Amino acid sequence: MKPDSYRGRRLSVAPMMDWTDRHCRYFHRQITRHTWLYTEMVTSGALLYGDVGRHLDFNREEHPVALQLGGSEPEDLAKCARLGEQWGYDEINLNCGCPSERVQKGAFGACLMKEATLVADCVKAMRDAVSIDVTVKHRIGIDDGTSYDFVRDFVGTVAEAGCQTFIVHARNAVLKGLSPKQNREIPPLNYEYAYRLKRDFPDKEMLINGAIKTLDEIDLHLQHVDGVMLGREAYHNPYLMAAFDSRYYGDAAPVRSRRQVLEAMVPYIESQLALHGKKASGALKLNSITRHMLGLMAGMPGARGFRQILSDSKKLAAGDATLVLTAIGDMNL
Numbered sequence: 130m131k132p133d134s135y136r137g138r139r140l141s142v143a144p145m146m147d148w149t150d151r152h153c154r155y156f157h158r159q160i161t162r163h164t165w166l167y168t169e170m171v172t173s174g175a176l177l178y179g180d181v182g183r184h185l186d187f188n189r190e191e192h193p194v195a196l197q198l199g200g201s202e203p204e205d206l207a208k209c210a211r212l213g214e215q216w217g218y219d220e221i222n223l224n225c226g227c228p229s230e231r232v233q234k235g236a237f238g239a240c241l242m243k244e245a246t247l248v249a250d251c252v253k254a255m256r257d258a259v260s261i262d263v264t265v266k267h268r269i270g271i272d273d274g275t276s277y278d279f280v281r282d283f284v285g286t287v288a289e290a291g292c293q294t295f296i297v298h299a300r301n302a303v304l305k306g307l308s309p310k311q312n313r314e315i316p317p318l319n320y321e322y323a324y325r326l327k328r329d330f331p332d333k334e335m336l337i338n339g340a341i342k343t344l345d346e347i348d349l350h351l352q353h354v355d356g357v358m359l360g361r362e363a364y365h366n367p368y369l370m371a372a373f374d375s376r377y378y379g380d381a382a383p384v385r386s387r388r389q390v391l392e393a394m395v396p397y398i399e400s401q402l403a404l405h406g407k408k409a410s411g412a413l414k415l416n417s418i419t420r421h422m423l424g425l426m427a428g429m430p431g432a433r434g435f436r437q438i439l440s441d442s443k444k445l446a447a448g449d450a451t452l453v454l455t456a457i458g459d460m461n462l
Contacts, residue, residue, distance in 0.1 A: 138294070139351070139377045140370075141165035143338055143360040144197040144222070144266070153421040154191045155397055157363070159390045161370040163378040166194045170224050172235065173200030176209045185216040188397075195220035197266070199227065201237040201247060203254035210255040210263065221255055223248070225267040228302040228312045239302035242271055245283045249290035256291050264294040266338070269322045270301040277322055284326055284333075294334040296358055297323040313340075313360075324353040344372060351377075366427040387425055388462040391453045394422070398450035415445045419453060431460045 142149065142157055144167035154166045171184045176198075187194060196213040198221060200206045210221045225248060227238035241248050248265065255263045265287055269280045284295055300316040307315055318339050327335040336356035341347060347357045363370060368387060374380035385393070398418050405413035419439045426432035438444060438456035445452070 138165045138334065138336055138356040140347070140373045141195075141296075141336065141356060141358045142167060142363045142370075143358050144168055144170055144195075144224070145360060145364065146170060148364055148421070150421075151187045151191070152401070152418040153364070154194060155188050156390075156394060156418075156421050157367060157370065158190050159385065159393045160367055161373045162382070163193075163374050163380060164370055165220075166191055167222060168194070168196050168218075170197045170199045170227060171209075172237075173198060173202065173205040173209045174235075176212055177205060181212060185212065185218075187217075189217070193219045195222050195264070197222040197224055199224045199232060199235070199237050201235070201241060201244075201251065203247075203250045206251050207254040207258040211258045214259040214261050218261065220262045220264055221259060222264045222266055222296070223251060223255070225265055226298050226302060227309070228268075228304055228307070229309045233304060239268055239271065240304060242267055242279075242283055242302070245286035248283075249287050249292075252287055252292045253290040262294060263292060264296060265292055266296040266298065268298050268300060268302040269319055272301065272303055272305070274301070277325060280322060281326065281329060284330060288330060288333060292333075294336070295326065295330075296336040296338055297326060297354075299323045299337060299339040320350070320353075327354050342366075344369070344376065347377075364421070365424045367422075367424055368427065386462050387429075388457060388460075390425065391422075391457060394418075394453055395450045398453070402448055402450065415448050415450070415452065419445065422453065426457075426460075429460070429462075431457075434458075435460075 141164060146169050149167060149169050157166060175184055196218040198206055198209050213221050224238055225241045232238035233240050252263055299318050299320050299322060303312055303316055323337040335354045336358050337350050337354045338358040338360060341357055341359055342362040350357050371384050402413055423436045423439055426435045435456045
């Protein structure tokens with residue numbers, strides 16, 4: 130599938146460290162065909178000096194899929210963006226929203242919002258290096274600053290470098306005193322700032338992110354912006370995405386049931402276990418895949434038993450891919 134055949138980023142799943150790896154993305158793709166998927170953040174150093182294949186390999190079924198980069202050196206990011214395009218990604222996204230201390234020490238993530246000109250230079254370098262979209266994910270402010278002018282000027286400066294798509298996490302990033310988890314919960318949400326950005330930059334694609342959990346909330350946001358990015362709700366309640374293709378992309382194809390999603394995962398799990406079992410680095414553990422599937426039954430009778438089976442270390446140690454079907458037993462799905 131070619132990138133130009135995709136029908137926009139109306140819905141997407143946020144890049145989430147330790148969560149949105151290739152197994153998670155493959156699982157999500159069994160639920161929704163059109164929703165954009167994002168990698169975990171990959172630092173420029175990890176690609177330039179580490180195992181490129183380990184960081185960039187993905188399954189062709191994941192398309193449309195974007196590579197999120199972390200870094201602040203235009204030349205390094207350009208090299209990494211070029212690698213991402215060569216590997217087959219459909220978009221390169223620059224992280225300007227992560228507030229962790231480790232990321233700050235690397236002088237990238239949310240602290241880059243203080244250096245809009247540098248971000249613009251990074252975007253230009255990447256755009257010059259690749260033919261695919263280069264996008265930016267950012268917050269609405271830093272620390273206790275609440276001025277809309279700050280994020281407006283940031284977006285304006287980066288837009289001048291040619292960025293057409295902005296993903297707005299509608300909270301401030303507090304750089305000192307809050308953990309990354311607290312930064313996702315404590316700074317108040319301000320969706321109106323994202324709406325104002327769309328009004329002020331009508332020719333740019335604006336996506337909104339931040340504690341969005343229901344279809345009704347998505348519908349409301351889409352009255353004001355071009356797209357919605359879900360984070361933890363997509364992970365903890367992934368079957369919410371079963372409605373996305375028909376509701377937001379006009380796809381009339383039948384929706385897979387939860388059972389059909391699990392059935393589709395069995396051959397994938399078997400192939401991954403077999404593939405990694407042959408590698409010198411050691412075998413892939415079944416839990417590396419099934420851990421992403423624990424929320425599939427959220428809100429359903431029997432959900433607790435499903436999670437218990439897929440979390441049973443003795444059962445997982447057997448490495449039997451059909452455990453995901455055993456876990457649902459005769460549940461009416």
